[in-house]
Amino acid sequence: MRHIELEKLRELQRNPSNIRNICILAHVDHGKTTLADSLIASNGIISNRLAGKLRYMDSLKEEQIRGITMKSSSISLFFNMDEREFLVNLIDSPGHVDFSSEVSTAVRLCDGALVVVDVVEGVCPQTHVVLRQAWLEHIRPCLVLNKIDRLITELKLTPSEAHVQIQKVLEQVNAVTGSLFSSKVLEENTDKESNCKSSEREGPLNTLYDWSAGFEEMDDSSLYFSPDQGNVVFASALDGWGFCVEHFARLYAQKTGVKMEVLRKTLWGDFYLDPKAKKMMKGAQAKGKKPVFVQLVLENVWALYDAIINRRDKDKVEKMVASQGLKIPTRDMKHADPKVVLSSICSQWLPLAHAVLSMVCSKLPSPLEINVERVERLLCPHLRRFESLPIETQALKESFLACRSEGSDVPVIVFVSKQFAVDVKSLPQNQPRPLTQDELSQRKEQAKRRHADRLARKRSTSKDRAESSSPAREPGLLTGHGEDVNMEQPGSTDTGDEDPAQCFIAFARVYSGTVKRGQRLYVMGPKYNPVNGVQLPESYALPECPTGMNHLRLCVLDDLFLLMGRELEVLEEVPAGNVLGIGGLEEHVLKSATLSSTAACPPFLPLNLEVLPIVRVAVEPTHPSQMAQLVRGMRLLNQADSCVEVLIQESGEHVLVTAGEVHLQRCLDDLRQRFAKIEIDVSAPIIPFRETIIRRPKVDMVNEDMGSQNLFAIQRRRGAKTEGRLSEDIRVEGDGLVTVTTPGKECTVSVRALPLPEGVPHLLEESVELIRSIEQFNSTLHESQDVSSTQELPENTLDAIRNFKRDLEDRFQGMKWKNAVSQICSFGPRRCGPNLLLNRVEGYTRPSVWQCIENIRCSAGTYRDYDNSIVSGFQLATLAGPICEEPMRGVCFSLERWETRGVQTVRSVSEGIAEVKLASLPSGDEQQSDTDSECGRSTAKEGGSVAGSERSDEGIRSDRYGSCSGQLISTMKDACRFAFQMKPQRMMAAMYTCEIQATADVLGKVYAVLSRREGRVICEEMRQGSAVFSIRASLPVAESFGFAEEIRKRTSGLASPQLVFSHWEVVTSDPYWVPTTEEEYLHFGEKADSETQAKKYVMAVRKRKGLLVEEQVVEHAEKQRTHARKK
Ligand SMILES: Nc1nc2c(ncn2[C@@H]2O[C@H](COP(=O)(O)OP(=O)(O)OP(=O)(O)O)[C@@H](O)[C@H]2O)c(=O)[nH]1
Ligand SMILES: [Mg+2]
Helix, strand or coil, X not given: CCCCCHHHHHHHCCCHHHEEEEEEEECCCCCHHHHHHHHHHCCCCCCCCCCCCCCCCCCCHHHHHHCCCCCCEEEEEEEEECCEEEEEEEEECCCCHHHHHHHHHHHHCCCEEEEEEECCCCCCHHHHHHHHHHHHCCCEEEEEEECHHHHHHCCCCCHHHHHHHHHHHHHHHHHHHHHHHHHHHHHHHHHHHHCCCCCCCCCCCCCCCCXXXXXXXXXXXXXXXXXXXXXXXXXXXXXXXXXXXHHHHHHHHHHHCCCHHHHHHHCCCCEEEECCCCEEEECHHHHCCCCHHHHHHHHHHHHHHHHHHHCCCHHHHHHHHHHXXXXXXXXXXXXXXXXXXXXXXXXXXXXXXXXXXXXXHHHCCCHHHCCHHHHHHHHCCCCCCHHHCCHHHHHHHHHHHHCCCCCXXXXXXXXXXEEEEEEHHHCHHHCCCCCXXXXXXXXXHHHXXXXXXXXHHHHHCCHHHHHHHHHHHHHHHHHCCCHHHHHHHHHHHHHHHHCCCEEEEEEEEEEECCEECCCEEEEECCCCCHHHHCCCCCCCCCCCCCCCCCCEEEEECCEEEEEECCEEEEECEECCCCEEEEECCCCCCCCCXXXXXXXXXXXXXXXXXXXXXXXEEEEEECCHHHHHHHHHHHHHHHHHCCCCEEEECCCCCEEEEECCHHHHHHHHHHHHHHHCCCCEEECCCECCEEEEECCCXXXXXXXXXXXXXXXXXXXXXXXHHHHCCCCCCEEECCCCCEXXXXXXXXXXXXXXXXXXXXXXXXXXXXXXXXXXXXXXXXXXHHHCCCHHHCCCCCHHHHHHHHHHHHHHHHHCCCHHHCCCHHHEEEEECCCCCCEEEEECCCCCCCCCHHHHHCCCCCCHHHCCCCHHHHHHHHHHHHHCCCCCCCCECCEEEEEEEEXXXXXXXXXXXXXXXXXXXXCCCCCCCCHHHHHHHHHCCCCECCCCEECCCCCCCHHHHHHHHHHHXXXXXXXXXXXXXXXXXXXXXXXXXEEEEEEEEEEHHHHHHHHHHHHHCCCEEEEEEECCCCCEEEEEEEEEHHHCCCHHHHHXXXXXXXXXXXXXXXXXXXXXCCCCCCCCCHHHHHHHCCCCCCCCHHHHHHHHHHHHHCCCCCCCCCCCXXXXXXXXXXX
16 A cells, blocks of 8 residues: 655655645636545555545545535655655645635645646636636646546547647636736836836836836746646546656657657647658648647547447557557456546556656746745735835745755744644544554563463352453453553543544644744734834744733644645654644634744735635524533634634624535534534524615616606605604705704714715725725824824835725716815725715815825824714714615715804703705705704704814813714714615625536526526627537525525536625615506506515515514405405
8 A cells, every 4th residue: 555654755854855835726626636636546545446536635524425625635745756756745625616715725835736627618717716826826837637538538529629629728728827927017017117216126117118018028938838848737637647748759759760859849739740751840730730749649549548438449459558568457458347447558558647746846846946026925914015024034035945944043934824623533643553563562461461360360259250250351351451441441432522522733834944843933913013023032042922922922833743635644843845734723823823933023924815705694502501512613613714704793693604605514514513513503694785875766667767756756755764763953955965963962964975986886895905004094193193103104005005096086087076085084884895984074174094195194183073973973874774784885975064063052852843854955054044943943052153173162072072972973873874865775785606507408497597596697608619608697695595506406417506706786676665656556556565676685684683674464364364265
């Protein structure tokens, strides 16, 4: 079986130049795990015959049942290439979109990647994603064009047709890489252009901007996949064969006499073989000749398949085997199953593992070749420049690049990308190990002695008792343990059940230094700032964790493991450049972390998780008494899964947020069986919605033009709807301006809600990081009295902010939005969301949010009193909208008036009739007179209103600062909510895009399922050379549960969709719609009880949240009774 000793692998770990850390990336089901099987079989860990069937890396039960990989796992392999011995740390990753985060964890630890593409399906959505991830992490990819056997047996293509298909797929993959490359060059050029003035940039700078400049300078030759460069393997992982063109070049160099170098360059491409001249000629396509690749390579493969699978021509097969000089065991040759014969021949003729591993070892970089750019990016927290880090931190770059393990001054740097749970019982130290000769003989001695003792005792005691006691002692004898062990056994299993029985192993890589068992290292929290760390005395000495240091802890590496797929091997130490497992970090690390022996090390750049968790469910134990187990289980689950989120909501519910349905299923199974080990009840998925407003629609529900009369009807309805909640302090004007006064009458605010122009919400969501930095900068400015003390943002962040501002300005066009960008006070909710608050108060020039990119700096004094309350009110309003308390999206609140009165007004309790005023006064009217005349209240005013930037009365501020500030928050919140309600409100549904591949005969069924679930087909195209249609559709998340299952059932498993969250979309129907026009009455009836989609969503959310639901009840129950009696 396994023919590589652990000792050998340990020895190889010490030579980083011969280590390759690689991962296998691909779209789901393109054959990653099958490929890994072949590579594992080459090390004798599994048998060749089982390779491709076992899927060794899918060690979880669910993975085997579902047939998809759900987590990334690593295995260390040995490979001997031209007398050089290599250690390949291979990580298999999942391709299903729900587990994309696992790909991120794998990619971070690697230097290279094998990108697998199914030649029939071509480039699929996840292929794009994984190529992008590899690109972002700066790791070098190689390509495996897999499932070539499908072209032969399934599609029945000729070698020439197959050649065209393979070429097309290769072009597709290169197109994706090309677009990644060009976007990077353009980005860098823009950077250069904006940094023209800063002298820090190296190299000559063009004053004239030239688009092509970057492309010429950058070397992209090694970027593309090209068989003649040796970075492409053609394979069938299932049948166990694969080759590079080099293999055939070597073969034909001997046979044809053409030089090997020439063959390698010409085997792939538009060349043909001139048999007379024995030369390779260019222009096969133009001259209608057979390309060399078809003639010398594909036709041979096709012939073999034909002979074995189609014709079952044993003689021909034997001849072919003999001509290649292969030695196939007769047992295999005579096997009834042609697939066995085929894989037996192919694995000798074109061994897949050899082709792939030689490509890996010759084309992919070793840890020594880690690129400078990657190191700087890893060490640099987001939006910081490497040069701005402390000198000690910058010096770490050298350690990274050198990847040294020895030396007292070499710092240890380790990155943990995730943690995974394993059974404590399965840990190597808890497993029985084979006994050594000495131990065996010792045990024999002991057994003999015990046996003699027992015989002696038997003789002395009565016969009966001796007989009854002997069976109980027998097992003790067999296992070689004494009687004590037998006594202990039941007890130990009991504690095993009570025990957590799960422990965490960190999936990590050593970037510098050597880690040792029992070593103490610092754990850098994500917010740790190395600036504080460098001031520590004796940074390498690792004393007790310094007190008062935030985000820095100390941990002990209890155990080190070599990851061998399903197994672990104990290691004493691991040198730089290796992937390893670390035990005993669960107390210190949540999901990912940076460990180091020096406090100067910054936390690494956070993992770039491609998917956002979106599907949420509430869970509770079936037996309420088991709450504690559930809480513990959820905590463990959170630690074990890089993408899951675990929350406790205000309502006390325990909520699990996952990336998709499959992920959810897996998390729930894990919770039930591994972490909580209790029965749990799961709620229906909680689907996120957003609330928004739109421009007034021009047509009604029956597509009739809306007249002014209709408009009035809507307004009246709105008025009636909100009347119950209005108090005397609220006034509404015809154009949607809402004025609200605080209960204490100190402040009055007027707010108008406007829908944001198209594209703005998306831009705001995309720029969350920038907005956070802007807000952070402004809040430090706001708080500090001394403006000069604030820290400046780095230059590239400032550039990004400038671009962001410019983009916003471009989108805010028209008179309505004049100066809007400079009037922004805040983004919300949570100060970084897709809604805006504008300050349009006359006479109050609020310090701009753009202060970081402007030269003007304003300190706390320049803000008006209670400015914070206004912003907080806006934040609260946007966090939960009035339709069903879901967050708002795409709403702009414009604060148009804000008045602070001098003295508190006295209010007579008896008078206070709620009244809504519609369209009677222009918005510019004097606030004070409105209030008086409209509400008809007697109010005693002293001092009158103090508008604009004038400051309020000192006395009031000192007396009522606390309560007024609070009141203003809720007043502002109400004002925003009412302003929102004055506009046509809509729900926004989260949308998935799904790609479905289906054959023509099941296309109709796919469409039927899509339309029943409110899905919309975006595009549909037929894949060239096959009868497969590729459909892209968008589908509301709310309708997606069970969708994949339904599609699979209806199409008998022929189509399976991948759902990826794409965007938010406005649900066109009005949730509050009631018929108003004659046509609508005619069409929908007086009660209009046919529920709109939006209303359905709103009701579901409100019901879930325990809010007021206007449900239709049976009005005339007796009628039904009569009806029943008649029957
Ligand atoms: N015909 C053919 N089928 C293959 C080949 N390689 C893999 N398969 C099949 O494709 C299916 C998926 O293979 P896996 O290896 O599990 O794919 P994967 O990429 O690991 O899938 P995920 O991990 O779920 O993303 C299995 O049924 C394999 O038998 C191949 O070369 N030819
Ligand atoms: Mg897999």
